[in-house]
């Protein structure tokens with residue numbers, strides 16, 4: 001089990017929208033559930049996950065480039081409606097707290 005020595009380092013993931021690396025905590029985990037992209041804000045759902053900034057801009061980029069389809073190894077187009085609704089609500093909530 002080499003390569004597992006950086007357990008205390010801040011885990012980083014790449015946003016599938018803008019392709020920038022960010023702290024895992026700043027990204028929204030997305031999992032595949034029955035052909036749809038589902039938000040997994042607590043990172044507890046099983047299976048392969050993709051990471052995206054929880055913003056409409058990054059979500060749009062990811063959808064346009066079919067990044068979720070690739071990242072989640074999905075056989076075809078994915079339904080992102082639930083994910084979009086989640087991101088839009090998260091964005092509103094974020095703005096409300098400023």
Ligand SMILES: [Zn+2]
Pocket residue numbers: 015016017018019020052053058
């Ligand atoms: Zn991004």
